[in-house]
Every structure is written in C-alpha cells, then in structure tokens.
Amino acid sequence: MKDIRLLLVDDEDDFRQTLAKRLAKKGIPPEQAENGEKALSILEKKEMDVVVLDVKMPGMDGIEVLRHIKKKHPRTEVIFLTGHAATQDGVDGIKTGAFDYLSKPIEFEHLLSKIKQAYEKVEREEEKLREAEFRNKMEQQMATTERLASLGTLAAGVAHEINNPLAIINESAGWLKLIINKEEMAQMPRKQDFEMALNKIEKGVDRARRITHQLLGFAKKDDSVLAELNLSELADEAIQLVNREMANKEIEIIRETAPNTGTIWSDPYQLRQVLINLITNAIHATESGGKITVMLEAVNGEINLTVQDNGQGIPKENLDKIFEPFFSTKSPGEGTGLGLSVTRGIIEKLCGTIQVKSRLGHGTSFCIRLPRYCEIKEDLDQDERIPFLDKIAKQGGSTQ
Ligand SMILES: Nc1ncnc2c1ncn2[C@@H]1O[C@H](COP(=O)(O)OP(=O)(O)OP(=O)(O)O)[C@@H](O)[C@H]1O
Ligand SMILES: [Mg+2]
Numbered sequence: 589m590k591d592i593r594l595l596l597v598d599d600e601d602d603f604r605q606t607l608a609k610r611l612a613k614k615g616i617p618p619e620q621a622e623n624g625e626k627a628l629s630i631l632e633k634k635e636m637d638v639v640v641l642d643v644k645m646p647g648m649d650g651i652e653v654l655r656h657i658k659k660k661h662p663r664t665e666v667i668f669l670t671g672h673a674a675t676q677d678g679v680d681g682i683k684t685g686a687f688d689y690l691s692k693p694i695e696f697e698h699l700l701s702k703i704k705q706a707y708e709k710v711e712r713e714e715e716k717l718r719e720a721e722f723r724n725k726m727e728q729q730m731a732t733t734e735r736l737a738s739l740g741t742l743a744a745g746v747a748h749e750i751n752n753p754l755a756i757i758n759e760s761a762g763w764l765k766l767i768i769n770k771e772e773m774a775q776m777p778r779k780q781d782f783e784m785a786l787n788k789i790e791k792g793v794d795r796a797r798r799i800t801h802q803l804l805g806f807a808k809k810d811d812s813v814l815a816e817l818n819l820s821e822l823a824d825e826a827i828q829l830v831n832r833e834m835a836n837k838e839i840e841i842i843r844e845t846a847p848n849t850g851t852i853w854s855d856p857y858q859l860r861q862v863l864i865n866l867i868t869n870a871i872h873a874t875e876s877g878g879k880i881t882v883m884l885e886a887v888n889g890e891i892n893l894t895v896q897d898n899g900q901g902i903p904k905e906n907l908d909k910i911f912e913p914f915f916s917t918k919s920p921g922e923g924t925g926l927g928l929s930v931t932r933g934i935i936e937k938l939c940g941t942i943q944v945k946s947r948l949g950h951g952t953s954f955c956i957r958l959p960r961y962c963e964i965k966e967d968l969d970q971d972e973r974i975p976f977l978d979k980i981a982k983q984g985g986s987t988q
Contacts, residue, residue, distance in 0.1 A: 592616050592637050592638065592703070592707045593619075593634070593635065593636045593637045593638075594611065594616050594617075594618040594619070594636065594637065594638050594639075594640065594703065595618060595619045595620075595621060595627060595630060595631070595636045595638070595639045595640070596608055596611070596618040596619070596620050596621070596639075596640050597620075597621045597622075597623070597624065597626075597627040597639060597640065597641045597642055597645075597653065598622070598640075598641075598642040598645070598669065599622050599623055599642065599645045599646060600642075601622065604620055604622070605620070607640075607696075607699075608620055610696055611700075611703075614700060616703065618640070619634070619636070623645055623646065623647050623648065624645060624647055624648030624649070624650070624652060624653035624656075625647060625648060627639065627641070627653055628648075628653065628656055628657075628660075631657065631660070631661055631664070635661065635664070636661070636664050637664065637665065637706075637707050637710045638664070638665050638666070638667065638687075638703055638706045638707055638710070639657060639664055639665070639666045639667070640666075640667045640669060640699070640703070641653060641654060641666050641667065641668055641669065641686075642669045643668055643669065643670045643671065643674070643677045643678075643681065644671055644677075650668060650669075650677070650681065651677075651680055651681065651684055654666050654668070654681060654684050654685065654686055655684055655685075658684065658685040663710060663713060663714070664710075665687040665706035665707070665709055665710055666681070666685070666686045666687055666706075667686065667687055667688055667689065667690065667699070667702050667703065667706055668681035668682075668686045668688070668689035668690070669689070669690055669691075669692055669694065670689050670690070670691050670692065671691070671692055674691065675691070677689070678690075678691065687702075687705070687706045687709060688702055688705075688706070690702060743913060746800075747800035750796065750800050751797065751800055754793050754796055754797055754800075757789065757793050758790065758793045761786050761789045761790050761793070762790070764782075764786055765783070765786050768782055768783065768786075794857075795857065795861070799861070799930065813855050813856065813857060814853055814854065814855060814962075815853070815854075815855070815856055816851050816852070816853055817851060817852060817853075817854060817856045817859070818851050819849065819851075819852060819859065819884055819891060819893060819958075820843075820845045820849060820884055822856060822859055822860055822863060823843065823845075823863055823882050823884065823893075824843070825860060826860055826863035826864045826867055827841055827843075827867060827882070829860075829864055830864055830867050830868050830871060833868050833871045833872070834871055836876075837871070837874075837875075837876045838876045838877055839871060839874055839876065839877075839878050839879070839880060840878075840879050840880070841867070841879075841880045841881075841882065842879060842880070842881045842882070843881075843882050844881060844882070844883045844884070845883075845884045845885075846884060846885035846886060848885070848886045849884045849885060849886050849891060850886070850960075852891055852958060852959075852960045852961070853960065853961045853962065854938050854958060854962055855934075855938060858934045858937075858938065859934070859938070861930065861931075861934060862931045862934050862935060862956070863882075863893075863895070865927040865928065865930065865931045866895040866931065866954050867880065867882065867895060868927065869927060869928070870895055870896075870897035870899065870952070871897075872918065872922075872923075873897055873899030873900050873901075873952065874897045874898065874899035874900075875899065875900075878897065878898050878899055879897070879898050880895070880896070880897045881894070881895075881896045881897075882894070882895055882896075883895075883896065887957075889959075889960065890957050890958060890959055890960070891957070891958045891959075891960065892955060892956070892957055893955070893956040893957075893958065894953055894954065894955045894956070895953065895954050896951065896952070896953035896954075897951050897952055897953070898950065898951035899951055899952065900948070900949065901946045901947050901948040901949050901950055901951055901952055902944070902946040902948070902952055903948055904948070907944060907946065910928050910944065911928050911929055911931075911932045912925075912929060913925065913926055913929040914926065914929075915928075915929075935956055935958070938958060938962050939958070939959050939962035939963070940956055940957050940958040940959065940962075941956070941957050942954060942955070942956050942957075943955050
C-alpha cells in the first residue's frame with residue numbers, strides 16, 4: 589500500500605483536506621484536486637493508480653471526469669463518492685467503468701479497504717500485461733529462430749543446388765578452352781574473343797561459388813585469397829562494375845582517399861563483393877541528383893571504409909533486421925536480401941567490423957573497419973559443420 593499513487597477529487601475543501609490528512613497518516617498521501625479539470629490536468633502530468641472521485645462537482649461532473657479517465661488512462665481505477673442515498677449515481681459510475689462506489693458520509697476504514705482492493709486490481713492488470721508482453725516477446729523470438737532456421741535450410745538447399753550447375757559450367761568452359769587451344773584450331777576465327785569470353789565465364793563461376801560458400805559460412809581457409817591490395821583501386825573497380833545499376837539515374841559517386849591509406853593484406857575478391865553490395869544498395873536508395881561518397885582513411889593503424897549516401901534512409905525499426913539473411917524491402921526480383929548478410933559475414937571473417945548509421949529521409953552510411961593484416965578467421969571447423977547443417981535440417985526440413 590505504501591507506493592500507491594492516489595488522487596483525491598472533491599470540491600468540498602474541508603472534507604477533502606481532512607480525508608487527505610487521514611490517508612497520509614495511513615501512509616498514502618494523496619494528490620488533491622478541487623474539480624474535474626484540475627484532476628485531469630494532474631493526470632496528464634502524473635500517472636495515478638487510484639482516483640477517489642466525487643460525483644457532484646461544479647463544472648465537469650464525476651461521470652464526465654470518469655469517462656475522460658477511462659479513455660486516456662485506462663489502467664487507473666476510480667472509486668466514486670456519491671451523495672447520501674444516490675445509488676443511481678454509483679450504478680452509472682460502475683457502468684462507465686468505475687471500480688466501485690461509496691455513499692457519503694463515508695466510513696474511513698471502508699474507503700481504505702476499497703482503495704486497497706482497487707490498487708490490487710491495478711497490480712493484477714499490470715502483471716497480466718507484463719505476462720502478455722513476455723509471452724509476445726518469446727513468441728516473436730521463437731518465430732525469428734524458426735525463420736532463421738528455415739532460411740538456413742533454404743540457403744543450404746540453394747547453395748547445394750547451385751553448386752552443381754556451376755560445376756558443369758566450369759567444366760564445360762575448361763573443356764572448350766582445351767579444344768580451342770588444340771593445334772587444328774590454330775586458325776580459328778576470333779579465337780581470342782572466344783578465349784576472353786571463356787575466361788569471363790570461369791571468373792563469374794568462381795565468384796558465384798564464393799558467394800554460395802560464404803552464404804553457408806562454409807568458406808574454407810584455402811577459399812580465401814590473402815593478398816596485398818589497394819582498397820582505393822578496388823573501390824574504383826567496384827564502382828565501374830555497378831555502373832549499370834545507375835541507368836536512368838543521375839547520381840554522383842564521390843571518391844575520397846586519405847593519403848595515409850596505403851595497402852592492406854586481405855581478400856580482394858570478397859572485399860570487392862562487399863563494395864559492390866554496399867554501393868549497389870546506396871544506388872537503389874538514392875534518387876536522381878543524389879550523392880554517394882566512398883571514403884577511405886587510416887585510423888589508429890586500421891582502415892576505415894565508408895559508403896555514404898544521401899538517399900531515403902532506413903527506418904529505425906529495420907536497423908536491427910537489415911543484416912538478417914533474406915531481409916529486403918525491395919520488391920521480389922529486385923532484391924534477395926542477402927547482400928548485407930553476406931557483407932557482414934565477409935567483414936567478420938576478414939577480422940573487421942561493420943556499422944550502420946541512418947536517418948530516415950536524409951541518408952545512410954555504412955562504416956567498415958579493417959585491420960591492415962588479418963589471419964582469416966574460420967568460424968566453424970569442418971567437423972563442426974556437419975552437425976551444424978544437420979541441426980538446421982532437423983529444425984527446418986531437408987537440405988537436399
Ligand atoms: N544504403 C541504404 N539505404 C537505405 N536502405 C538500405 C541501404 N542499404 C540497405 N538498405 C536496406 O536493407 C535491406 C537489405 O539489404 P540487402 O543488401 O541485404 O538486401 P537487398 O539489397 O534488398 O537485396 P540483395 O540481396 O539483392 O542485395 C534493403 O532491402 C534495404 O531496405
Ligand atoms: Mg543489396
């Protein structure tokens with residue numbers, strides 16, 4: 589009873605003040621209001637558990653005040669004080685949502701026990717609310733876990749399915765290369781063009797394979813190439829590659845490289861993938877006339893790579909989700925929702941971190957920190973991978 593927040597509303601000053609003193613002595617010092625308007629303005633500023641409310645007051649009468657309270661502060665319980673033998677007022681009060689009513693002259697102990705009962709109801713309701721919130725949260729968590737499990741299954745299935753045709757394409761390209769390099773093909777018209785096209789096919793297959801491996805977190809140590817690379821050149825290359833995404837859009841891509849950036853040891857293929865993902869997202873989020881900046885600088889022995897746009901921004905409620913696999917706000921066919929999850933996977937494997945800052949309607953910036961040298965991380969050992977896949981399969985179905 590000690591913490592109970594009580595508001596006493598009555599236009600009879602003597603009655604109200606005497607009652608307030610007695611309640612204070614019992615450890616419940618109430619706030620006081622001499623009319624309905626004042627009571628509502630107190631409630632606007634401070635939440636109350638119980639309101640003891642006189643029915644007959646000049647200005648707003650008790651029923652009207654009660655209606656307002658129930659509408660704006662539904663968790664507050666109201667005890668009505670009615671005039672002597674005015675039972676109908678009390679009944680009307682209860683119909684409008686009052687907890688109970690007492691007829692004047694009131695018996696103090698009776699009022700005290702009603703206040704206590706009303707407060708217990710408030711506590712019960714709050715407990716129910718907390719339970720419902722907890723249940724809701726758990727259900728949401730379970731739904732996310734289930735979703736991720738089935739996404740994992742789907743990813744495993746997709747990667748498995750795609751790796752087979754990729755192997756066929758690769759083998760066939762190799763076979764064609766062998767043929768055109770045979771002696772009898774020495775005079776083949778446009779031989780060089782064929783060779784170039786075949787090399788492109790092989791490179792494309794190689795990249796697609798890397799993505800499927802990355803997607804599953806299965807990239808083995810030997811899958812990652814560690815080389816000394818110039819991030820600035822890599823950024824230029826990535827911008828060239830995403831140029832076609834800008835068709836029909838006038839977007840300026842600004843490059844800023846601090847002179848102390850130099851080179852780093854990392855995986856050029858995977859970092860190119862990261863740059864392509866981030867710049868493509870920035871282009872998609874930016875209207876014609878917008879600006880994208882790709883910045884590089886060295887800070888405390890690490891390299892900061894920032895891709896910033898002044899596009900549509902990301903709503904706060906999506907900021908936690910954008911790195912989840914398959915989360916996309918783009919229409920089907922335009923986005924798979926894998927870009928950022930792959931990106932984060934790559935960056936973490938390359939010993940780096942990635943952070944996002946965004947303001948809705950103003951733009952977004954992704955900031956990556958990379959060490960100058962990284963021993964490529966293995967998240968799972970080969971032996972651990974099999975049970976991992978098994979687990980996913982059991983949770984969400986088959987991986988085949
Ligand atoms: N620069 C950005 N500005 C605004 N929203 C962004 C930006 N980058 C990412 N997003 C949001 O994050 C979501 C997830 O991005 P992600 O790259 O993972 O997938 P996607 O771009 O939708 O599809 P894809 O797999 O083809 O890349 C996007 O759908 C978009 O809502
Ligand atoms: Mg993307």
